[in-house]
Amino acid sequence: xxxxxxxxxxxxxxLARFSLLKASGQVFEMxxxxxxxxxxxxxxxxxxxxxxxxxxxxxxxxxxxxLTPFVVFSNQEAQQTGKINNSFSxxxxxxxxxxxxxxLITLLGGTYIKTFTELNSSELIFLVLAYFGITIRFFLENVxxxxxxxxxxxxxxxxxxxxxxVTIVIxxxxxxxxxxxxxxxxxxxxxxxxxIYIRFIDFSLLRPFHIERAHFKKMFNFAKWNIVGSTAVYxxxxxDNFVLRLFVSVDQIGIYxxxxxTFKGLTGLYFILNSYFLPSxxxxxxxxxxxxxxxxxxxxxxxxxxxxxxxxxYLLLPTIFxxxxxxxxxxxxxxxxxxxxxxxxxxxxxFYIPILNASRKYKFTQTTNIVQVLINxxxxxxxIPALGITGAAVATVTAYLARNLIYEIxxxxxxxxxxxxxxxxxxxx
Numbered sequence: 001x002x003x004x005x006x007x008x009x010x011x012x013x014x015l016a017r018f019s020l021l022k023a024s025g026q027v028f029e030m031x032x033x034x035x036x037x038x039x040x041x042x043x044x045x046x047x048x049x050x051x052x053x054x055x056x057x058x059x060x061x062x063x064x065x066x067l068t069p070f071v072v073f074s075n076q077e078a079q080q081t082g083k084i085n086n087s088f089s090x091x092x093x094x095x096x097x098x099x100x101x102x103x104l105i106t107l108l109g110g111t112y113i114k115t116f117t118e119l120n121s122s123e124l125i126f127l128v129l130a131y132f133g134i135t136i137r138f139f140l141e142n143v144x145x146x147x148x149x150x151x152x153x154x155x156x157x158x159x160x161x162x163x164x165x166v167t168i169v170i171x172x173x174x175x176x177x178x179x180x181x182x183x184x185x186x187x188x189x190x191x192x193x194x195x196i197y198i199r200f201i202d203f204s205l206l207r208p209f210h211i212e213r214a215h216f217k218k219m220f221n222f223a224k225w226n227i228v229g230s231t232a233v234y235x236x237x238x239x240d241n242f243v244l245r246l247f248v249s250v251d252q253i254g255i256y257x258x259x260x261x262t263f264k265g266l267t268g269l270y271f272i273l274n275s276y277f278l279p280s281x282x283x284x285x286x287x288x289x290x291x292x293x294x295x296x297x298x299x300x301x302x303x304x305x306x307x308x309x310x311x312x313x314y315l316l317l318p319t320i321f322x323x324x325x326x327x328x329x330x331x332x333x334x335x336x337x338x339x340x341x342x343x344x345x346x347x348x349x350x351f352y353i354p355i356l357n358a359s360r361k362y363k364f365t366q367t368t369n370i371v372q373v374l375i376n377x378x379x380x381x382x383x384i385p386a387l388g389i390t391g392a393a394v395a396t397v398t399a400y401l402a403r404n405l406i407y408e409i410x411x412x413x414x415x416x417x418x419x420x421x422x423x424x425x426x427x428x429x
Contacts, residue, residue: 017151017154018150018151018153018154018272018276019154019272019273019276020154021151021154021155021157021158022154022157022158022269022272022275022276023269023272024158024161024162025154025157025158025159025160025161025162026157026161026265026268026269026272027161027265027269028158028161028162028164028165029161029164029265029268030261030262030265030266031165032164032165032168033045033257033258033261033262033265035165035168036048036168036182037254037258037324037325037329037332038324038325039172039177040177041251041254041328042250042251042252042254042255042328042329043249043250043251043254044179044254045254045257045258046249046250046251046252046253046254046257047117047118047119047179047250047254048179048182049241049253049254049257049261050116050117050118050241050245050250050253051117051119051123051127051179051183052130053117053238053241054113054116054117054127055127055130055131055134055183055186056134056234056237056238057234057238058102058105058131059131059134059135059138060231060234061098061227061231061234062098062099062101062102063095063098063134063135063138063139064138064226065223065224065226065227066091066094066095066098066219066223066226067138067142068222068226068278068357068362069219069222069223069226070087070088070090070091070142070146070219071142071145071146071278071279071282072222072278072282072357072358072360073087073090073215073218073219073222074087074088074146074147075146075148075278075279075282075283076282076283078147078148078205079283082205083204083205083206084146084147084205084206085205085206085207085208085209085210086210086211086212086215087146087215087219088143088146088206089209089210089211090211090215090216090219090220091139091146091219092209093211093216094219094220094223095135095139098135099132099135102128102131103128106124106128110124113127116245118250119179122180123179123180123183126179126180126181126183126184127183129183129184129186129187130183130184130185130186130187131186132187132190133185133186133187133188133189133190133191134186134190135190136190136191136194137156137160137186137189137190137193140156140190140193140194140197140198141153141156141157143201143206144156144197144200144201145275145278145279147201147202147205148279149200150275150276150279152197152200153275154272154275155197156193156197159192159193159196159197160189160190160192160193161189163188163189163192163193164185164186164189167185167188167189168182168185171185222360222362225362225363225366226362226366228366228369228370232366232369232370232372232373235373235376235377236369236372236373236376236396236399237264239373239376239377239380240256240260240376240380240384240392240395240396241253241256241257242377243377243380243381243384243392244256244380244384244389244392247384247385247388248384248388248389251328252331252388252389255328255329255331255332255335255389256331256332256335256389256392256393258325258329258332259331259332259333259335259336259339259389259393260335260336260339260393260396262332262336262339263336263339263340263342263343266310266340266343267342267343267346267347270306270343270346270347270350271350273302273350273351274350274353274354277294277351277354278353278354278357278358281294281354281355281357281358282354282357282358285355285358285359291355294351295351295355299351302351303347303348303351306347307344307347310340310343310344310347313340314337314340317333317336317337317340318333321333331389334390334393335389335390335392335393338390338393338394338396338397339393339396339397341397342396342397342400342401345397345400345401345403345404346400348404349400349403349404349407352407352411353365355411355415359415361414364410368403368406368407368410369403371402371403371406372399372400372402372403373399375395375398375399375402376395376396376398376399377395378395379391379394379395379398379399380392380395382395383395
């Protein structure tokens with residue numbers, strides 16, 4: 001009993017340390033839109049948001065789509081061989097191919113990007129640097145996660161956020177803060193954390209460079225489905241802006257994105273849980289008791305703790321905004337209040353994601369993401385013409401609710417041992 005208690009306490013300390021570092025990094029990133037809205041006008045903030053939207057479109061297609069397969073297959077490979085060189089080799093090839101494809105698309109479609117975002121040619125160059133900065137950052141983070149070195153993964157997140165904030169403050173102090181230098185911040189911060197943390201990578205676990213055809217096929221197939229799902233997730237996160245661009249002014253887009261990026265910052269904090277639990281769930285997915293402990297013991301405690309914070313933030317929201325921002329950003333308050341409902345839905349749902357990824361149920365997760373984005377965009381076209389940016393927020397929350405219902409039904413049907421429906425209603429009836 002004492003040994004079991006000691007292990008639980010040690011595990012709790014690791015999770016607390018991991019979560020603190022990850023959360024601090026996410027908070028730093030949340031501070032960026034918060035701070036920018038204080039010193040720049042809504043129309044400039046809108047242009048920056050549209051440019052950022054383009055960067056994350058290609059990052060979702062070419063970078064994020066391969067990260068989960070890399071982590072899952074690496075941890076399972078390490079379980080079998082003690083190394084992750086096959087998975088790492090495949091990931092290097094995928095990242096290199098995606099970088100070349102991104103440059104080609106930017107070269108051929110630069111005019112369209114500039115027209116949509118209202119960026120000029122020099123700002124477009126810095127947008128390209130931002131993309132490569134994001135690639136470096138997430139590749140480095142996930143190498144540590146693939147090695148099951150969670151604290152180092154979280155530390156990269158922390159220092160990336162810290163360096164980003166410090167860089168922006170310096171740019172502001174020297175009066176060179178602009179859309180172009182904001183994009184440059186992504187690249188600078190990534191190079192700094194790479195220089196700090198590359199020496200902590202155990203390259204003996206990544207060598208020799210070797211690609212097995214079967215291994216490549218499995219990872220690529222997973223990543224291929226993730227491209228579809230990542231695009232859907234991207235459109236859920238940013239698709240509102242496409243529709244808003246058709247019906248509202250750039251300054252309204254800036255106001256909406258102040259509220260929305262705060263919401264995304266909060267939901268980004270939730271995915272700390274996915275990053276933390278994915279390696280261990282990948283290894284113990286066949287152990288029913290271990291996964292049940294995760295779902296029915298750890299999950300409720302974490303959910304209630306975070307829920308208290310969300311409620312407090314909701315109540316204090318008007319006071320915070322009026323203390324920081326000018327009246328020109330007041331529209332963001334109602335947007336964020338609505339979106340906070342969606343953040344609770346996402347908090348509930350995020351605990352299922354490691355189970356589904358570890359079980360390689362990527363076809364289901366990505367199909368659900370597509371359904372979610374179709375609902376979101378469909379409601380955007382119905383609600384935005386009548387309600388403006390408030391309509392976009394309502395559409396987003398409704399789509400999250402639909403996704404939650406689909407996940408809950410699927411888990412009940414396929415994973416009854418891990419379903420709240422099965423535990424609380426079926427087995428007690």
